[in-house]
Amino acid sequence: MIKVNNIKKSFGEPPIEVLHGISFEIPEKQFVSITGKSGSGKSTLLYSMSTLDHPTSGEVFFDGVEIASMSDKEVHEFRNLKMGFIFQFHYLLPELSALENVLMPARRTGQHTVRYQRGVELLTQFGLSNKLDRLPKQLSGGEQQRVAIARALIQEPKYVFADEPTGNLDSTNGEIVMNLLKTATRDGNTTVIYVTHDPDFAALADKRIVLKDGNLSATEF
Amino acid sequence: MLFLAFRHIFARPKQSLLTLLGVALGTTAFITFAAIMTGFQSFIIDQLVNNDAYVKISAKEKMVTEKDLNESLFKDKIHTFWTTSPSGRQESAKINYPLGWYKKLDNDSRVVAYTPLIGAMVLYIKGGISISGKLQGVDPISQVKVTNIMNYIIAGDYQSLSGGGNKIIIGQGLLGKMGAKLNDSILISVGKADPIPFKVSGVFKTGIMTLDDTFGYAYIRDVQRALSRPSEITDIAIRLTDVSESLGFADEYGEFTDEKVQSWEQSNANILSVFSLQNFIRTFITIAIMIVASFGIYNILNILVNQKRKDIGILRSFGYDAGEIQNLFMIQGLFLGITGGIIGLFFGFVMSLYLSTLRIGGMTDKLMINFSLELYSMGILMAVAASVISSYLPARAAGKLNPIDIVRSGE
Numbered sequence: 001m002i003k004v005n006n007i008k009k010s011f012g013e014p015p016i017e018v019l020h021g022i023s024f025e026i027p028e029k030q031f032v033s034i035t036g037k038s039g040s041g042k043s044t045l046l047y048s049m050s051t052l053d054h055p056t057s058g059e060v061f062f063d064g065v066e067i068a069s070m071s072d073k074e075v076h077e078f079r080n081l082k083m084g085f086i087f088q089f090h091y092l093l094p095e096l097s098a099l100e101n102v103l104m105p106a107r108r109t110g111q112h113t114v115r116y117q118r119g120v121e122l123l124t125q126f127g128l129s130n131k132l133d134r135l136p137k138q139l140s141g142g143e144q145q146r147v148a149i150a151r152a153l154i155q156e157p158k159y160v161f162a163d164e165p166t167g168n169l170d171s172t173n174g175e176i177v178m179n180l181l182k183t184a185t186r187d188g189n190t191t192v193i194y195v196t197h198d199p200d201f202a203a204l205a206d207k208r209i210v211l212k213d214g215n216l217s218a219t220e221f
Numbered sequence: 222m223l224f225l226a227f228r229h230i231f232a233r234p235k236q237s238l239l240t241l242l243g244v245a246l247g248t249t250a251f252i253t254f255a256a257i258m259t260g261f262q263s264f265i266i267d268q269l270v271n272n273d274a275y276v277k278i279s280a281k282e283k284m285v286t287e288k289d290l291n292e293s294l295f296k297d298k299i300h301t302f303w304t305t306s307p308s309g310r311q312e313s314a315k316i317n318y319p320l321g322w323y324k325k326l327d328n329d330s331r332v333v334a335y336t337p338l339i340g341a342m343v344l345y346i347k348g349g350i351s352i353s354g355k356l357q358g359v360d361p362i363s364q365v366k367v368t369n370i371m372n373y374i375i376a377g378d379y380q381s382l383s384g385g386g387n388k389i390i391i392g393q394g395l396l397g398k399m400g401a402k403l404n405d406s407i408l409i410s411v412g413k414a415d416p417i418p419f420k421v422s423g424v425f426k427t428g429i430m431t432l433d434d435t436f437g438y439a440y441i442r443d444v445q446r447a448l449s450r451p452s453e454i455t456d457i458a459i460r461l462t463d464v465s466e467s468l469g470f471a472d473e474y475g476e477f478t479d480e481k482v483q484s485w486e487q488s489n490a491n492i493l494s495v496f497s498l499q500n501f502i503r504t505f506i507t508i509a510i511m512i513v514a515s516f517g518i519y520n521i522l523n524i525l526v527n528q529k530r531k532d533i534g535i536l537r538s539f540g541y542d543a544g545e546i547q548n549l550f551m552i553q554g555l556f557l558g559i560t561g562g563i564i565g566l567f568f569g570f571v572m573s574l575y576l577s578t579l580r581i582g583g584m585t586d587k588l589m590i591n592f593s594l595e596l597y598s599m600g601i602l603m604a605v606a607a608s609v610i611s612s613y614l615p616a617r618a619a620g621k622l623n624p625i626d627i628v629r630s631g632e
Contacts, residue, residue, distance in 0.1 A: 043629070052538060053625040072542065080540025087628055091535035095228040105539040107224065151539075163628070 002026040002049065002159070002191070007058030009041070009048050018044050020214045021058065026207065031185045032193045033202040036211030042195045043163050045211065049193075050083065050161040051075055062159070080108050084152030086162035086181075086194075090144040092136040092151075098123060098143075099132040102150045115154055122150040126180060142173030149180055153188070160184065162194035166201060178204055222545055226552035229525065236521055241561040243517035244604050247510040248565020249572060252600045256573040258503055260591035262496050269492065270485050271369040272427055274458030275467045277488065278322060278474070279481040280314035315453040316480060322457055331461050331470060334366035338456040339444050345391075345437065346408040346416055347399040354395055354435040356409060358444025358454075367460040370425060370438070376403050377423025382440045390423035394434035409437075409447065417447050428586075511603055514561070515611035518554050522615035526550060526622075533619055534627030547620035551612050558608020562601045569600060 002025065009019040018041045026032055034042045047053035049060045051067055060067045062078070070078065084105075092101045099119055106115040123132055126146040128139075136144055145165065152160050162181065166174035178201050181192050185206075196202050210218040230237045287306055295301045316322065319337060326335045339358035344351045361382045365371045371379055375393065382388055389407070401407055403424060408416035419439060426433055445451050461470060467484035475482035486493060526533075533546055570592075577590040 047625055047629070052628070076540045076542040078540075079538065083539075085535075085538040085628075087535075089531075091531050091628075093225070093228075093532050093535070095225070095232040104225075104536075108540055108545070155539075 001028055001061075001063055002193075003059075003061040003064075004049050005059045005061070007045075007048055007055035007060065009044050009053075010056045015056075017056075018214050019048065019055070022211075022214075022216050023058075024209060024216065024219055026191060026193065028191060029185060029189060030191045030193075031182055031204065031206045032191065032209065033205035033207075034193065034195045034209045034211065035197065035199075035202045036217075038197070040211040041214045042197075042211055045209075046161055046163055046193065046195050050085070050159075051079060052085075080105060081155055082158045084155065084157040084160040086145075086148055086152045086160065086165045088164040088167040090136070090141075090148040092144055092147055094136055097133045097135055098128060098139065098147045101136065101147055102154050105151065105155050111155075118156075119150065119154055122153060123147070126150055142169055142176065145169060145173070145177055146180065149177060149184075153184055153190070156188060157190060160190055160192045162192065164195050164197070166196065166198065174198070174201065222541075222549040223552060226549050226556070229529075229549075230553055230556060237557060240517045240521050240557045241564065243514040244558050244561025244608065245564040245568065247507075247514040247607070248562050248600050248604050249568040250510050251507045251603060252566060252569025252596065253572045253576070254503055254506065255596055255599070256569070256591045257576065257588060258499055258591075259593075259596065260589035262499070263591065264589035265492065265496075268427060268429055269489050270464055272373075272429070272432065273485060273488070274367055275461045275464055276459040276471045276474070276482065276484050278316065278457040278459070278478075279483070280316045280455045281479060281481050282314045283311045285309045285311060313448075313450060313453075313455075315450070315455060316457065319454050319457065326457070326459065331463070331466060333460045333462055334363060335457055335459040336360050336363035336367045337441065337454040338458055339441055339448070339450070339454050340456060341411060341444065341448055343412075343437075344410040344416075345395060345399060346410060347401050347405070350399055351410070352395065352398055354437060356389075356411075356437050356439060356444060356447075358441035359438050360441050364438075364458075367458045370427075373425040373427045375424050375426050377421070379423055381422040382438065385440045385443050387417065387419045387443050388422040388439065389419040390425055390438040391421055392433040392436045393424050393426040394430065395437065396421065396424055398434065411448050414447075414449070419443075507603070511607045514604075515607040517611075518557060518608055519611040519615060521557075522550055522554050522612055523618075525553070526615050526619040529619070530622060530627050533622050534624045537622075537624035538628065543620035546622070547616045550616035550619050551609075554608050554612025554616065555605070558604050558612070559601075561608075562604025565604060566597055566600055570597075 004022060004024050006021045006023050007019060008017060008021050010017045022045060034046060036042050048055040062082070067075065093104065096104065102119045102123060103112040103115055106112045120132065123129060126149070128143060128146060131139060131143065136147070139147065145168070149165070160181070165181065166177050169177060181194065182204060184190050185192050202208060208218070208220040209216065210220070285307060287303060290307050291301045323335070326332050337360060341356050343354060343356040345354050359382070361380050365379065374390070377390065379390060382390060396402070399407060401421060403421055405421050406418050407421060409419050410416040445453060461467060468486055471482045471484035471487065536546060573590045573592060576588050580587055
């Protein structure tokens with residue numbers, strides 16, 4: 001469960017406030033969209049609640065633990081074991097094959113041999129069974145993003161954050177990606193929070209967070 | 222991070238190889254330079270130490286003063302007045318009480334052996350040719366315990382000197398200059414009397430020109446007689462158990478005597494100061510080479526860190542921390558540095574082997590090459606140090622990159 005309590009975020013000097021105090025709760029196993037117009041603070045909200053960025057004020061709790069109270073080491077462990085990230089760009093490591101990329105988070109704790117089978121299964125499930133050993137540059141954009149999703153899911157994370165995961169894809173590939181994420185929520189014990197500006201993809205969500213000019217304009221279930 | 226570091230290295234083989242070569246070249250140059258220079262130096266030092274003596278007690282040339290003359294000429298007078306004060310120098314210097322020294326040296330456990338010497342400047346004459354040089358009166362039996370002169374006899378027999386009979390062992394260069402050969406008779410003039418004939422009973426060649434071109438050794442009593450200085454000696458050469466004790470030993474003995482006690486370092490201070498200049502230049506060149514090699518590593522890593530911003534961002538997002546990112550780049554720098562260093566050691570060794578077979582003529586005929594473990598440890602140490610220093614800054618910069626800045630910028 002994620003609890004966001006009155007978070008504000010400012011940038012620059014003099015500070016310009018982008019988020020004006022946002023609060024909401026997300027229960028377990030949800031498929032959550034964050035929508036809003038360009039510049040409404042969607043991505044800022046996503047990163048501020050995901051530990052990658054720090055809110056200027058306010059608290060974020062994961063399962064009752066406040067992020068700010070965790071040590072640097074604990075934050076990194078938490079990210080490694082409990083979180084997955086998907087970005088608009090795939091950010092695959094160009095030197096590694098698809099499967100090696102997928103296993104990279106597990107490699108940090110030496111779990112890549114244990115997770116190997118899961119890596120293969122995920123890629124197979126994503127329709128890449130014959131491309132396990134391809135380098136990223138030998139894959140299409142849609143395939144690259146699927147590998148990135150498999151990488152985000154390899155540790156069976158409790159939370160997945162996705163920043164416009166379909167932003168760089170055509171509609172067919174976008175749909176494939178969204179379906180994969182939706183399936184992950186349904187089949188795994190995972191909450192997916194994604195930013196999108198596509199109303200069709202936003203409609204897939206169990207819960208929708210809509211931002212307007214840095215304020216929460218609606219939460220819909 | 223080892224896994225990814227090696228992937229990075231092998232993903233751009235050309236760059237890595239070039240960096241590697243930079244370090245390897247630096248290390249090779251260091252090993253080769255140092256091997257030649259230190260090899261030569263230790264050869265020369267060895268010669269200096271072993272051909273002369275670890276420590277030498279020498280007679281001091283004394284000035285003649287009023288007091289000396291009063292004591293010897295007018296001992297019975299109470300007051301002596303001079304219209305012109307006497308001045309001058311004693312004709313020849315000698316060690317005043319050799320027996321006292323012998324006794325002291327016999328009782329010193331640090332002393333391996335000692336030998337009395339008498340030295341004089343003489344003219345070597347053969348036919349119409351006369352060449353100035355130095356004649357040293359030696360006791361062949363104790364002399365060989367103090368110096369290595371035996372090793373340099375190339376004709377005749379050193380021990381033929383003992384027993385007297387005006388025989389001489391002479392430097393190869395000097396013999397050549399006179400146009401003489403083994404078993405010839407040559408004349409030696411000490412200045413005051415008629416030249417005395419000596420028979421060449423041996424030839425030595427040390428490789429040091431100042432010795433080979435000017436020195437002759439004869440039996441000590443023959444030389445004393447030739448100089449009309451019976452039983453006088455001018456030096457005592459001493460060999461110690463440990464060469465590194467020489468300086469301390471000389472200082473200790475020098476304290477309670479008028480006579481000059483010098484260790485080999487003191488009597489060869491000019492040569493040693495050339496060596497320290499050589500070493501300074503070598504260090505300087507080596508540092509310059511290593512700086513260039515370091516810049517190679519530094520540049521490559523800096524570029525790599527910039528190219529890899531996205532990778533760093535994504536690695537951070539799934540939990541790799543700043544230290545792990547720093548390691549990723551440190552490992553690469555260190556790997557290139559250490560591998561380059563090892564390759565450099567190998568090529569340095571090959572170069573040294575090759576150089577040691579070259580015949581260059583001159584005093585040593587072949588280059589003296591240092592193959593000591595110390596030199597090679599020093600070489601690898603330098604390569605490692607250079608790579609640590611040059612990897613650290615880019616690696617730390619990589620660790621400090623903020624993941625959010627990278628993923629937000631969406632490059």
